[in-house]
Amino acid sequence: MLQKIIKPVSFLLVFSFLLLDLSVHAAKAQMIDTSTVLAAQRTETDRARVAAFLGREDVRKVMVQQGVDAAEAQKRVASLSDAELAKISKTMDQLPAGGDGIGAIVGAAVFIFVVLLITDLLGLTHVFSFVNHHR
Amino acid sequence: MFFPLSTTTAKRQANSRFLQAGNRMIAGLLFLALPLFLSGCALFPAERLPLAPGRPDKAMAAGVPFFAQEELQCGPAALAMALNWSGVAVQPADLTPEVFTPGLKGSLQSALLGAARRHGRVGYPIAGSEPLLAEVAAGHPVIVLLNLGFSWYPKWHYGVVIGYDQEQGEVILHSGLTASEHLSYRVFLNTWQRSECWGLLVLPPDRLPATAEEEPWLAAVAGLERTGQWKGAAAGYGAALKRWPESFGAWMGIGNSRYQLHDLAASAEAFRRATLLQPKNGIPFNNLAQVLNEQGKRKEALASAQRAVELGGPLLANFRQTLEEIKAKPAHKNVRKHKKHPSRRTAN
Incomplete structure (x- = not known):
């Protein structure tokens, strides 16, 4: 059978x-379909935004205060995946654009975000689920 | 499906005093509530509709039919009104299987969006009062998601905003069993902001929203592409190019749609425009190579595929594949033969 x-x-x-x-x-x-094209464009924008954010003068100051190597933080950004970048970029949207002259509370929010983001990137903390650890 | 919407004036005043105290408290907690503040809705609704220069005091979208909803069927009814306005003749009952989820006793927002696409219409979500009024002023009805109950006792409901009246402070909507219901702006906003002011436009693909932005519009049109509606997608990208002639995404999209509609020459032209707009991006070169190869222009196809591989990027594996296929199979007739072969054998 x-x-x-x-x-x-x-x-x-x-x-x-x-x-x-x-x-x-x-x-x-x-062919590469249009959704993929749009997603790729969005990722490029997100990457540039996050890199620009970490390059900002006030953000650099925070990094120096925390004893963080700015170049290393930028390198970590380069290794983030598309989805992770999108989430960071989205979190950044919820922060005030200027970062100075808006008020002490707002400044503090930016400060805490930066510190946690950077320490997450460096693998010292694990607050943001979207930051991958490469170790 | 209506929960008590109107409150007495005394209650309202007490409410606003309570809200003011809450305001102070929340100011202290600004830091924790940051996302709430920035979510696009006002936390405390005003009595008056927001004004904008050049927007009429009164507006009404013309030609929006009313369908009274059956029990739990506000989703299909609202979508049917918007679809009929956009030129698709369809009854709410026909839409029920497409959008209604019996287990949830309701229709999900994503289901409405998907169903609009299946009928060849672009679903374009909006959020907030400003875009809502701007769209209605432009003659576009807007499907809105309201919570007629409380956040802790929700009564979700879809209605269609068809007009507003600045002087009366009213929003006019087709909702439930009532056609052209006049609702005070305050009550409307109270119930609307519990859905984070979610609104949905259902438009023919060649009609841009009044508040259209490039990227969201292209993403909305790409949704049509996914359901295989290539003519609609082409029209949507075409409308985008009229507004944003330099849009890389729109040129890519129109190239892809024309390719699917077998208009190879026009497709190649669109991808060429895209390569000029982003000469460092491999994707348009990759797609152009495929089209050229199918046109029998092998030499040009190889050069374009080679360029894509040189530029690299995250899609490099796909670019390499394209290059290899063009090298291996010069004319597209051979490709077709290869692909048909196995299917013929299944038939035997």
Whole structure:
């Protein structure tokens, strides 16, 4: 009984795997679709924004106070994934743009965000779930 | 499905005094409540509608039919009103299987968005009073998600805002069993902000929202692409290019749509424009290479694929694949033969 069905079943299996392989092949050779194009653009913008944020004078000051190497923090940003960058960028959206002249409370919020972000990036803390640790 | 909406004046005054005290308290907690403040809705709604220069005092979107909802069916009813306005003849009952989730006794926002796409319309979410009034003034009805109850006892409800009246301080909407209901702006905003002021435009792809921004519009049109509505997608990208002629994303999108519609020459032209806008980006070179190859322009196709590989980036593996395929299979007729072969065997 088993011997009888084993042949057609195995043929079917082999064949379905063949189809599977072909479809993957075809998908890979397709054109890059527009959603992917838009996502790639967004990532580029996010990366530039986060890098620019870490390059800001007041943010640098915080880093120096905390004894953090600014160049190292920038390197960590470069190694973040797209989704992580998007989340950081989104969190940054909720911070006031200027960072100075708005008030002490706002300044403190930026300060805490920067310290936690940087220490997270350096692997000292783990507050933001979106920061990956490469160690 | 209505929960008591109107309160007496005395209650309102007591309320506002209470809110003022709350205001002071929250100012102290500003720091913790930062995201709340910046979420786009006013925390304490004003009595009057926000004014904007050039916006009429009174506006009404024309041609929005009313469908009275059946029990729990506010989602399909609201979507049917918006779709019919946009030129799709459809009844709420036809939309129920597409948007209603029986287990939740309601319709999800994402389901409305998806159903709009399936009918060839662009779903464009908005948030806040400013865009809402601007869209209504432009003649666009807006589906809004309201919570008629409290945050801790929610009664979620979809309605369609079709007008406003600055002088009366009223918002006019088709909602539930009432056509053209006049709701005070204060009550409307109270119930609306519990959904973080979520609104949805359902538009024909060639019609840009009054408050359109480039990236969200392109993302909304790319949703049509995912459901295979290439003509609609092409129209949406075309509308984007009229407003933003230098939009890289729109040129890429129109190139992809034209390719799917078998207009290879126009597709190649669009990808060429995209390569000029972002000469350091490999993606347009990759897509251009595929089109050129199918046009039988092998030499140009190889050069373009080579350029994509040189530029690299996160999609380098795809670019390499393209280059190899063009090297291996020069003319597109051969490619078709290869692909057809196995399917013919399945039929036997």
